[in-house]
Amino acid sequence: MTTPTAQLSAAGVSIWLDDLSRTRIASGNLAQLIEDRNVVGVTTNPTIFANAITDPDDTSYDAQVAELASRGVTAEEAIFEATTQDVRDALDVFRPVWERTGHVDGRVSIEVSPDLAHDTDGTVAQAKQLWEKVGRENLLVKIPATKAGLPAIEQAIAAGISVNVTLIFSIERYAEVIDAYLSGLEKAKDAGIDISAIHSVASFFVSRVDTETDKRLDAIGTDAAAALRGKAGLANARLAYELYEQTFAGDRAAALLAAGGNTQRPLWASTGVKDPSLPDTLYVTELVAKDVVNTMPEKTLEATFDHGVVVGDTITTGYEDARSVFTGLAEAGVDFADVTQVLEDEGVAKFIDSWHDLLAQVAKGLEAQA
Template sequence: MTRLERISVEQGQSLWLDNLSRPQLRDGTFARLVAAGIRGVTANPTIIARAIESSDAYDEQFESLLSAGCTVEEAYWELVISDVVRALELLRPTFDQSHRGDGFVSIEVAPRWAHDTDATIVAARALHERIREPNLLVKIPATDEGVRAIEVMIGEGRSINVTLVFSLRRYGNVLDAYLSGLEALARRGGDLSTVQSVASFFVSRVDTEVDRRLDATGGQAALRLRGRAAIAQAKLAYQLFQKAHSNARWERLAHQGARVQRPLWASTSTKNPSWPDTLYVDSLIGPDTVNTLPEVTLHAFVDHGTVARTIDTGVEDALALMGALSTVGIDMDDVGHTLEEQGIAAFDASVAHVLGTLRARSRASRTTLASPRPGRPSRHASESGPSTAGA
């Protein structure tokens, strides 16, 4: 077996791809990764914007959507949904063979709604209604407002990927929202077994921010703690996950068919070149977890990653590290809040940028169509004639 297959069979962890692009969907790259053992796919507004802006694979559909009367923003969402639907088709066999345990594709609500509970609910509900596939996860950010929306969506029986989780306090909120949502669904007589959820706990970005603060603090005590916070915090998050899914509250829900909300390790590429390139994979392997990997990290793991249970080793050391960080003035809740706001701002900027790019393409397209070419009449001059009937 490959390492991708072994980590699932031997360790109970699913590896998902953190990328989604139309060229890979078309040329067979994505299908080959699924055949090799990738069990799901995630993306975010930045990944999607990069895909659209860097490829002409979207141009034909974009032009068709504009011709049909779509606004640029409406066309953008149609481009995104088309890729998601195709990925859902390719992963449906994984979903079925795993008895609804894997084979998921995520699509994120617009980041501008991150601090608006009602708007998030409307947007998430609309995506679920538009893409009626059981292996769809709608992404909702774990802001205060987002957590309230997550509880409502779970209570409606909708499957959710909770994204942008950066701190243990916030993760505790997310776990409670999931359980409360399931309890609400049970009171309504809903089928708990159909609800799927993951909580995307971001990793490498935590080290980046904590190390920045440690460098600013200075001193040997602070500098010795660099590069250790993210893995330690993730290990403690797994302890919270186990605790939330091993008590009487959970047992009542499990008896009604509820599935655990798996922790998903996100942001797992190594940002510091002096660290191992599979650091955030090798260190966080354990049952009932997901790790979503960008392609560079995925290929590195396939080549030389370690397949062994590591998620619950060194827990006491992780607790001690959190105490040491506090001693030198690092507030992990504040780190989490800072990264949450940075993440939302970055995703919002990505959407704004790709919409700007698409608007520029739209203007260029209209200019080209309106300008007569040598030896040919303009579209305007001939649009009423039979030669344009299929345009």
């Protein structure tokens, strides 16, 4: 009997773990998850690295911090050294997956500094720096889908850098992200770059959409509003996949695909269920279709492995229902455009806060070693 994670993989979903630490790599746990849980990639962000580096029970960074302190590096330089080493080591663990999947999976993401979320030139410069420092073809550089991030995404792709676009909440912004990707591919192709080596995913956040929308539905307080709780996140993601299907079947994308380019796969992020009244595998089993990535916290991954029910495609048959959810939200008085803008603003702010917490903790560690 195959496991639910194996069934999920067979249905076309790439399972990525939303976590990374040096201990996870060194202990063999990451390799075990590849073997036992069908994990084929990893995503990281400042919060994940902050949790790993500042864990009092994790001594795996102590020697490197001491060595960096002896060189008098800044906290930001120390983080750059530590995180790029972790990502490089994880990419080496995933290299057989990368080769086996024709370079589609076996990917690990590393994020540009959240302080650059509204700085196009700074984002491009750091994307190039990370790409060169890590030096692995299966890397994805994470760039947020802010207004300043969109031209940075295009420029990074045009330079031959594979990109994980993060913090996407609205269909409208997703359309702009796809356009930036296609524009970048066109420029790369014109520059003579091998576009078959350029890969990208577009990280569409799910559970946070329900958290913010449900809060507004509860405030409205009607029966009609209550009936819509827990539905916006799935509806939004399903319509994002519809846009993906339509756009990459179009003439513009077809010309690039014929020249060796790759589609920009949708990635479901924020898939840990935050509402205890909802099934803990909701954002996994209800978002199944071919060529999608689902990046899961370990708790969600284990729940899926233990009791996830995978019945095949649960996206493409739900487009009309998804549209009816948005009709209902509008009739109930939910301004969904405001929901997604609030989520983007909060998402950037949370990453910046985590980044500054990490900087402070590492600075403290360097000072203690000085």
